[in-house]
Amino acid sequence: MHWLGRPFTERSTQLFLGVLLAALALVTILHVAVPQGHPLHVSAYTVNLLGKYLSYALLAVAVDLIWGYLGILSLGHGAFFALGGYAMGMYLMRQIGDRGVYGHPELPDFMVFLNWDSLPWYWTGFDMAWFAFIMVLLAPGLLALVFGFLAFRSRVTGVYLSIITQALTFALMLAFFRNEMGFGGNNGLTDFRDILGFSLRSDATRLGLFIATGVALAVGYVLCRAIVGSKLGRVCVATRDAEARTRFIGYRVERFQLFVFVVSAMLAGLAGALYVPQVGIINPSEFSPVFSIEIVLWVALGGRATLYGAVIGAILVNYAKTVFTGVMPDAWLFALGAMFVLVTVFLPKGVAGLLAYRVRRRKHRGEDGDSTTPRGTEVSA
Numbered sequence: 001m002h003w004l005g006r007p008f009t010e011r012s013t014q015l016f017l018g019v020l021l022a023a024l025a026l027v028t029i030l031h032v033a034v035p036q037g038h039p040l041h042v043s044a045y046t047v048n049l050l051g052k053y054l055s056y057a058l059l060a061v062a063v064d065l066i067w068g069y070l071g072i073l074s075l076g077h078g079a080f081f082a083l084g085g086y087a088m089g090m091y092l093m094r095q096i097g098d099r100g101v102y103g104h105p106e107l108p109d110f111m112v113f114l115n116w117d118s119l120p121w122y123w124t125g126f127d128m129a130w131f132a133f134i135m136v137l138l139a140p141g142l143l144a145l146v147f148g149f150l151a152f153r154s155r156v157t158g159v160y161l162s163i164i165t166q167a168l169t170f171a172l173m174l175a176f177f178r179n180e181m182g183f184g185g186n187n188g189l190t191d192f193r194d195i196l197g198f199s200l201r202s203d204a205t206r207l208g209l210f211i212a213t214g215v216a217l218a219v220g221y222v223l224c225r226a227i228v229g230s231k232l233g234r235v236c237v238a239t240r241d242a243e244a245r246t247r248f249i250g251y252r253v254e255r256f257q258l259f260v261f262v263v264s265a266m267l268a269g270l271a272g273a274l275y276v277p278q279v280g281i282i283n284p285s286e287f288s289p290v291f292s293i294e295i296v297l298w299v300a301l302g303g304r305a306t307l308y309g310a311v312i313g314a315i316l317v318n319y320a321k322t323v324f325t326g327v328m329p330d331a332w333l334f335a336l337g338a339m340f341v342l343v344t345v346f347l348p349k350g351v352a353g354l355l356a357y358r359v360r361r362r363k364h365r366g367e368d369g370d371s372t373t374p375r376g377t378e379v380s381a
Contacts, residue, residue: 007225016308017218024214031207044203048278049322051210053315055275058217060298060310062267065224067296068305069233070260071240072157075292076165077268079172080140082286084269086176087139089189089282090123091132092200096193109191110184120182129196136273137266144265145258152254152261157243166289173287188283195277206278213274217311220267224307227260236260297336301343303352312351 007013027050030042059081066072098105102112106119125131147168151161179185198205227233238246239253247253276282285291294317302313317336324332347354 004226006229007222013225020218024211044206047210048206051213051278053318054213054217055271056318057311057314058220058271059268060314061220061224061307062264063295064299064307064310066261066264069228070236073162074165075162076169077295078292079169079287080265080268081272083140084136084272085276085282087132087135088273088276090126092192093189094127114179136269140265140269141262144262148258148261152257169287169292170289173284176284188281190281192280200277209278216270216274297340301350303350306352309350309352
């Protein structure tokens with residue numbers, strides 16, 4: 001298991017974890033210790049917003065794992081994100097109990113409104129936290145396992161695989177829009193009250209969710225770094241660059257693809273589960289193919305095959321979305337398209353590529369300075 005500890009020896013991982021933990025500590029201190037009304041105080045709303053950004057960052061890391069290092073451009077990862085979110089939403093709905101509008105001890109309000117007599121069988125067990133948390137990982141993982149097994153076994157790759165993943169999330173979106181599915185239809189699941197006995201309307205709970213999301217992002221990042229830095233990761237990169245050659249030398253490529261695809265889907269489901277209690281709603285719009293495409297844009301803008309670039313891209317794009325939708329709601333899609341075009345033309349390796357270029361340039365200048373000093377001294381002597 002030494003491969004799990006290898007990322008901690010990498011300078012990039014150390015820097016990423018240091019910045020992330022420092023950010024979590026700083027936000028916590030500014031929220032708790034600094035009084036309201038002070039310019040440096042971080043409000044509960046901002047904490048909630050930052051938690052949402054971090055959940056998106058974990059989702060972007062999951063996409064970068066398979067796209068950047070395996071070459072699989074998934075346009076359907078929003079489906080795994082939404083499944084994890086619905087699993088968490090079902091648990092939160094069961095926690096409401098008789099405090100709902102209709103006061104039914106078991107049935108959620110939307111089921112009472114639709115004249116349901118009893119809970120569907122697939123809602124069984126979601127009143128228990130441990131079961132719901134397992135399903136957060138198991139539901140997207142099983143879907144990815146079945147879908148990936150059929151796709152990779154048939155050697156579906158490239159644009160065809162991207163189209164199939166997009167069709168998958170679109171089909172799920174249409175299914176979840178139906179009231180007969182028992183997931184709230186168009187309105188989805190909402191009006192959550194508490195989680196693990198803590199009120200979701202409490203500032204302390206919101207701060208706890210923010211910290212938990214940051215920790216999940218750190219764990220997910222380290223896990224992905226461990227995978228890409230291992231022999232498995234090297235085989236994945238070889239598959240990305242030359243799949244036919246990798247098969248020729250004896251590797252069962254589809255097994256590596258399936259394993260990494262399932263891990264990525266489970267991370268996406270975890271991101272969705274952390275997203276729901278902080279946003280307060282989960283509905284079929286999360287299955288939208290447009291959302292899955294937007295995730296890919298985060299990774300492209302941040303820098304593919306870097307992992308930390310995916311985090312940067314997710315946070316930057318969603319912060320820009322928050323600003324634009326507040327100032328010019330109708331202009332956001334145009335701004336997103338312009339941002340993608342500009343980065344593609346001028347920063348083909350994304351923001352992470354620009355940062356890496358500057359680091360190399362600074363290092364090169366330092367080496368030139370070190371090498372010229374002895375020569376100058378020798379000439380003057």
